[in-house]
Amino acid sequence: MNDTTQTQGTLRSEARIARGALHRLRQDLFVDAFAFRPMPPLEDAKVSRWLAWLPERLRHWMRWLPHLAVGFFSMCVFLAMLTSGSGHGALTGILITGFSGLVAAGPMLTLFRPVGAYWLSLAAFVMSVFAYAGDSSPFASIFGASAAVTFGTHLAVMVLVVLRTRPRLAIEMWLVTFALSAVLTALLGKDPGDLTSAGVFCGVVLVSAAAVRAWREERRQVVETQTVTAEERSRRTLLEERALIARELHDVVAHHMSVIAIQAEAAPYRVENTPPELATSFATIRENAVAALTELRRILGVVRSADPDAFAEGDPEAPQPTxxxxxxxxxxxxxxxxxxxxxxxxxxxxxxxxxxxxxxxxxxxxxxxxxxxxxxxxxxxxxxxxxxxxxxxxxxxxxxxxxxxxxxxxxxxxxxxxxxxxxxxxxxxxxxxxxxxxxxxxxxxxxxxxxxxxxxxxx
CATH class of the missing domain: 3.30.565.10 (Histidine kinase-like ATPase, C-terminal domain)
Incomplete structure (x- = not known):
């Protein structure tokens, strides 16, 4: 009875894990797959650190260097596809050009819609698999010769998507790609051939890209944490310095208020037959000065209570230095x-x-x-x-x-x-x-x- 209950609990736990994995897969690859997520240019600080020897105007344009690199790679893919399918008729040339544009559009689309670029590249890869498997198909001569270029481009697209999104997409895209490849190979009745070795190679590449992405994300969080910590330390130091200044200036203000109180108390005795109104005014001045001194001492007590050792290095009764x-x-x-x-x-x-x-x-x-x-x-x-x-x-x-x-x-x-x-x-x-x-x-x-x-x- 206990073994049965434990087995059922294990199955339920595994079912929850599977549902959670499928839910994450759906959120990552299907929900808003073609959402517009443009890649921002490089930060000026990074460009200045790497390319400090370049002129300032040229460094400004170097912020778009990753975009230019991806565009250049897409152009190379397009030309490679056209070259591998050359030597055919007009209709075949149109088909080759269209398919080449579809394959080359994948890397470019990663700059704006990364997950959508994966699906577009996967569609081109599936087409090349059909063409490569269908030896008697009229499209085999068109797409089969460029199967290696299509596969390499699809791998590059998956790497770019991982670098642009989150590390776990590496496993998700790898599973979808090679599960679909295995299913197509089985349905077409073809020998899997190098499918296993290709899967292992792609897995290593994608895991490496995921590690780079995770390292970059961790480094960014560390930099943000250090920045926040430095700001908090500066703010705390500023508050401590202001408290120190307040403690020191208390003696300065207290001296002047004491002088006011003493002068106001002594003034009526310096004048014979002091009018009552004048004596009352001086008494009011003295009372206000004494009240101000009392408030200053109370405020200073609050400031000192937060730092009981504020005067550990000196005598608190000593006059302030000049x-x-x-x-x-x-x-x-x-x-x-x-x-x-x-x-x-x-x-x-x-x-x-x-x-x-x-x-x-x-x-x-x-x-x-x-x-x-x-x-x-x-x-x-x-x-x-x-x-x-x-x-x-x-x-x-x-x-x-x-x-x-x-x-x-x-x-x-x-x-x-x-x-x-x-x-x-x-x-x-x-x-x-x-x-x-x-x-x-x-x-x-x-x-x-x-x-x-x-x-x-x-x-």
Missing amino acids: LATLDSLLDSVRSAGLNVEAVVTGAPRPLPQGVELSAYRIVQEGLSNALRHSPGAEARVEISYVLGGLGVRIVNGRPSRLAKPSPGAGHGVLGMRERVQMLGGEMTADHTEDGGFEVAAFIPVGSAAGEAATGGQQA
């Missing part, structure tokens, strides 16, 4: 082995704290990159106080030894650019002609901002 503390940064970098020179041009003047902090971080990140990626090189830091803003330039020379792999996502330039854009400035980062690297940024500073910075420091 350009006045740049010498200590340079000394630290020199002690790490980087020979760095600092040049300040223009008349140093007080700048907004946000500008000073961003300029300091840009120099810090630029020198860190030089330490990591250009060991043994010399670096130069230029701070330019110019009319309307601040210029920062960090340039290092060629490394004197091989750089060791360094941890991290490698998005330091992204963070620097985010800081500069936040302040409305511009930044460039690129390799120099001598093999080094240069970071140049300009941060605009208006006159109002400069006056505010001066007033804040005096307060």
